[in-house]
Amino acid sequence: MKIMKLLGSIGLVASAALALSACGNKSNNASNQNAAKEKFPEAVPTKPKKNGGTLKVAIETDTPFKGIFEDTLSNDAIDSTVAQYGDESLFHSDKNYNIDNKGACTFKLNYKAKTITIKIKKGVKWSDGKNVVAKDIEYPYEIMASPKSGSARYTSSIADIKGIAAFRAGKAKTISGIEMPNGANGNTVILHFNQMHPGMNMIGSGYFWKSAAPYHYLKNVPMSKLESSDQVRKSPLFFGPYKISKIVSGQSVTWVPNKYYWKGKPHISKIVESVISTDSAAQAIKSHKFDIIDVPNTQWSQVKNTKGYHFVATIPLSYNYLAFKVGKYDKKTGKNVMNKNSKMNNKALRQAIAYAMNIDQVEKKYTDGLTFRVDTLIPKSFGKYYDSSIKGYNYNLKKANQLLNKAGYKKKGTYRVQPNGKPLTIHLAAMSGSSEQEAIIQNYIQQWKKIGLNVKLTTGRLIEFNSFYDKIENDSPDVDMFLGSWSLAAEPSQADLYGETAPFNYSRFVTKRNTQLINEIDSSKAMNDNYRRKVLYEWQKYMFNEAYVVPTTNSYSITAVNSKLTGYSEKNGTTLGWNDVAFVK
Template sequence: MKVFKALGSVGVLTAAALTLAACGNSSSSNNDSGAKEAKKFSDHTKTASVKKGGTLTVAIETDTPFTGIFNEELSDSAIDSSVYQYGSESLFATDDNYKINNKGAATFKLDRKAKTITIEVKKGVKWSDGKQVTAKDVEYAYEIIANKNTKTSRYTDSLQDIVGLSEYHSGKSKTISGIKMPDGENGRKVVIHFKEMRPGMLQSGNGYFWEYAAPYHYLKDVPFSKLQSSDKVRKNPLFYGPYKLQKLVRGQSVTWVPNKYYWKGTPKLSKITASVVSPNSASQAIKSHKFDVIDVVNSQWKQVKNTKNVKFIANIPLSYSYLGFKVGKWDSKAGKNVMNKNAKMNNKSLRQAIAYAMNIDEVEKHYTSGLTFRVNTLIPEQFGKYYNSNIKGYNYNLKKAEKLLDKAGYKKKGKWRVQPNGKPLTIHLAAMSGSSTQEPIIQNYIQQWKKIGLHVVLTTGRLIEFNSFYDKVENDDANVDMFMAGWSLSSEPSPNDLYNEKAPYNFTRFVTKKNSQLLKDIDSTKAFNTSYRVKKFKEWQKYMFDEAYVVPTVNAYSITAVNSKIANYSLKPSASTGLWARVGYTK
């Protein structure tokens, strides 16, 4: 499973885009009319032949400057992914169920018996400087991820299944022994050897191998420790996708022009300009046709729904927002999460009570006409058989919340409850800024918790902008007891890279034997038997629901307003390869 930092407005994210998401795609209505309307929308514009040329303007919806790390191996923000999506392209194409096929920049062959995957980059797949993408470029991406000095959070427990990767990471080996280049570095073939083969490996986004290449010839002179801050990543990146970066106004806008070496032919548009717009200004921008492609902020749906000359397209993305409880720290030396059994939030009854006191259904019907909706488990419904429909989630129940607290010894002393040891209890909540409805929504929850006697205050006293929020959460800031964040997931349902002991993304830092075992079972060779894997997925969801270290809150319809003269824009997984090369203005 992959991540998106903060749940929010993201354009077409590649299938394997585990990124941190931004919160706040949350107008005022007491019904589900928005959801009913969104259900009728297509997930693509018309398919038609388009004319050459023209400039496409795209909105980047954020109330904070984008970071601008233009490299798949180093970036983990959904906002950055949306900014560089015009140049970036996965090695692999997929069908609409995210199964890898051979229609992309590279072919893919899995040999379960030999425990290998063979990747062959197609001839003519070139970087935007005209150089062929080579075997070394595929291998070098793994070096960036596994080298300790890059400090990237992409180095996960799942990738350590590649033979020799952890030895390279620890400095015991100067090369990754399990990645072979049979035709040499300048060849196009790579064979990756694994310790174990995993059931999700035929799906994009499985986390056990990387799905991108990095330009070795261009980046090799930059020390790993300086890669993330280098101009070659921040200002002048190379990609092998349809467009190349022409101009950057740091944190504010990007201009992309065609990559004349693009392997699928010259893109149709002459320019794509993507620029930052505040979520609070999105409805005005849609009504005034300021952008050709702009995401609808769900709380503004009623204001924009009757806009002429736009086509609304929609889907429910693979993502969710959640409430997480800090119960430990990340040990960077050991590369693992360490749980603190005495942590303030390490009480199951307290966590469950907090979840039961949230009136999510009422809030989302009021603010988003049902376009944002409560979710019950950490595996989205789109994953079909892997989704546990028996879990009803933490539906609003104040009486139940109070009973849980009473039984667990959180007694009331005056207005507020105290800890079972009699000490005062103040809970610090970190929450992100976003659209104008974010503040009232968070304040509503604080009032709900007050009703059950819990004293919850905002970390820093206010909502926190995206980058600072994740800085605090990732670095286990002492003033964060619980936090509201989101994931944009990849297209293989395994939750291993988000919630295991060695996952940097396991921001709550919970570690239990039972969780480790269930995650292992989900991705074991035994799980090649689908019914066994389904069973373990459902057990894991039930366990996570019971323990409530991470409580899923909402997902949302993602609606995009597209200029009605634009053709060939699609949200379908199978359309992602070369999408931007096909998009253009109708003749």
């Protein structure tokens, strides 16, 4: 049931807590996942439904949610999670993540003509009763391409639509490659591309947008004021099963049925989402304060015997990572620019830092076998595209010290100095979260001290979520490395996350080899799946070796669901949605 924000092929995880994972060999990783699969169902039992009732849902975050309810402008998954009861995708996918035409729109791909044809189904309406029309599908591209909107969604992938680059540069008043054959108020949109790419039939493809924006409602709002407007922040429109009736800024949202929903009126009368701190989760579960609430893995042992809930779970397409800042994003050119003289632009230093992390000990202490290490930036969930030969950065202080010694990082007292003899202080940015978070981060700092590295927290403390990403996105000079998380859409293109023009390439690394490999992953030659898999393997090995971004862990995602609910499922490809969730008779 949980949704992920699609940033092209990548979504930004908004979890303010660092997810912890096991660190071990391949067999341990597999056994952890298998044990979890045996332990948890992916859906609650199917039972007769009744109409009515109030659904109470917890939003676990240690900072207020931003409340940006327009997908082209929202950059984090907290807002996505908050908005999921009304914010429905245009498309639906099967269990293999292929678009299957069961959604609000049909989808037809024509590789020869280099087009995608989208048709809105009859009866799809906004929550104010207006029809969803072609202009509503076209308008998000205008928002993304407008420099005035502040959208971070204009990527090299989206730029492959004909005419959108000219529109962005102010050389055209319309996007020539977006055709509305029945007019702006019609039901059809044809996207024309400069070239076609593999995976364009998948829900995770970053080459076209999956959401609509109500043009009739937003058209009079200047692009520069769109993000702060009441239409986006206070009274947004959706075409999903529920609509917002009340917002308490950053704290709670109340939803009621959208009577115009194209699949029919949903079962539940009211949904109330409320923010709670991560530390409060276990107590909230034990006191049955919420009907649906995520279970932090560090608190599983406290709640696992609680009656009155079904505990459902899945292994999400996601990973946590350690990234090193080696440059800046140039907003004028829309490119990441690497600084060859950056403090962290030394491969041996980056590798040593990764080898010094005792993640398996952290997992053993704080989780209950519900986490596992990921070895590459293509998680195992991607199946054939995952390179199992890569072993990842196992805890190895001896190797870490050898790397630093060989690279010229000599010890001068307790700590090492740079090869040029200057003092070396590394500033780490990490998000605040559960009560264990401080101890975990301090543990890593002590591990790095063991190899002679002086690592200090940026600002001297853990940083709340919004401030953390403000620093990361704006390349704050007091961040040398940071711990982050990604939620991934189901398409293994890497262009929108690690490409030269990707705003989400927060490490800001740019190399000829990386650019070449990313381009090859999405090239016409990669229409041959064997070739694409070969290049993806090469990219994984390259990224592992360079260590600009080091994947650390993934966690089994557990949700406590009131045993009086039915219709809730975490299975991919299910046709169930929030309109199907109901209290049992």
